[in-house]
Amino acid sequence: MKKVAFYTLGCKLNYSETSTISRKFEEKGYQKVEFTDQPDIFIINTCSVTENADKKCRKIVREARGISPNAYVAIIGCYAQLKPKEISEIPGVDAVLGAAEKFRLAELLDGFVRPEQPVVFATEIDSVDTFNSSYSLLDRTRTFLKVQDGCDYSCSFCTIPLARGSSRSDSIVNLLKHAQDIAAKGVKEIVLTGVNTGDFGLQQGERKERFINLVEALDAVEGIERFRISSIEPNLLTDEIIDFVAQSNRFVPHFHIPLQSGSNEILKLMRRRYQRELYTDRVKR
Numbered sequence: 001m002k003k004v005a006f007y008t009l010g011c012k013l014n015y016s017e018t019s020t021i022s023r024k025f026e027e028k029g030y031q032k033v034e035f036t037d038q039p040d041i042f043i044i045n046t047c048s049v050t051e052n053a054d055k056k057c058r059k060i061v062r063e064a065r066g067i068s069p070n071a072y073v074a075i076i077g078c079y080a081q082l083k084p085k086e087i088s089e090i091p092g093v094d095a096v097l098g099a100a101e102k103f104r105l106a107e108l109l110d111g112f113v114r115p116e117q118p119v120v121f122a123t124e125i126d127s128v129d130t131f132n133s134s135y136s137l138l139d140r141t142r143t144f145l146k147v148q149d150g151c152d153y154s155c156s157f158c159t160i161p162l163a164r165g166s167s168r169s170d171s172i173v174n175l176l177k178h179a180q181d182i183a184a185k186g187v188k189e190i191v192l193t194g195v196n197t198g199d200f201g202l203q204q205g206e207r208k209e210r211f212i213n214l215v216e217a218l219d220a221v222e223g224i225e226r227f228r229i230s231s232i233e234p235n236l237l238t239d240e241i242i243d244f245v246a247q248s249n250r251f252v253p254h255f256h257i258p259l260q261s262g263s264n265e266i267l268k269l270m271r272r273r274y275q276r277e278l279y280t281d282r283v284k285r
């Protein structure tokens with residue numbers, strides 16, 4: 001039985017996706033082991049937000065090679081989508097998979113025979129529009145459930161739309177099923193996670209559902225004690241959402257609202273979709 005180890009950099013979304021990909025490997029008969037446990041395959045899930053993405057990636061590849069010199073090393077994640085060629089040139093890398101391909105890793109690299117030259121599977125991000133369901137199952141306390149992916153905003157400082165593509169979501173029906181499965185595993189808390197979580201509801205470019213409807217539907221799932229919304233843009237945090245959460249027994253009264261700047265001039269330059277007055281108003285409410 002081949003041994004596979006995972007290393008995750010970055011945000012909760014990456015953790016939920018690594019967790020889902022690792023379950024796929026286990027279903028296919030691979031054994032999941034610790035990074036230091038002489039794996040046959042290393043999967044490194046990268047992030048592009050940190051300034052030292054490149055350095056970090058190189059360091060982990062070097063460590064992996066030190067642990068298992070002949071193992072297969074595959075790089076996935078946001079940095080892999082943004083800079084596939086650069087990553088494939090890092091010594092010791094065997095494969096690079098982009099945003100659309102990472103969920104088909106076990107199929108695309110079937111057998112995991114090290115190639116002579118690194119292989120790259122990365123479709124242009126403009127054509128990435130499928131939603132892959134994911135949730136983490138790292139412990140029994142809480143799970144990160146991906147409800148939405150990608151972003152259609154174009155904040156001037158952010159590369160995420162280039163790494164994760166346009167805004168798209170899971171359906172409420174699917175998410176209810178995931179929440180029930182998670183409850184059946186004994187997990188107590190679900191954190192709703194996305195790139196632009198409040199923009200939930202777009203499927204293939206069409207608005208099919210709304211975030212408030214998801215919140216209302218999840219609130220009725222038996223077995224989950226707490227729901228938390230990981231982060232929501234101030235312009236998408238409506239009165240409806242605040243009022244619902246305020247009276248809910250399951251949704252905890254907790255909002256993480258990114259401010260980015262208190263200066264309207266800077267917010268405009270950042271191309272954020274709110275001004276400080278709106279932010280203040282949301283907090284007061």
Ligand code: SF4
Nearest residue numbers: 151153154155158160
């Ligand atoms: S809303 Fe968030 S993810 Fe979207 S472009 Fe702005 S900072 Fe990036």
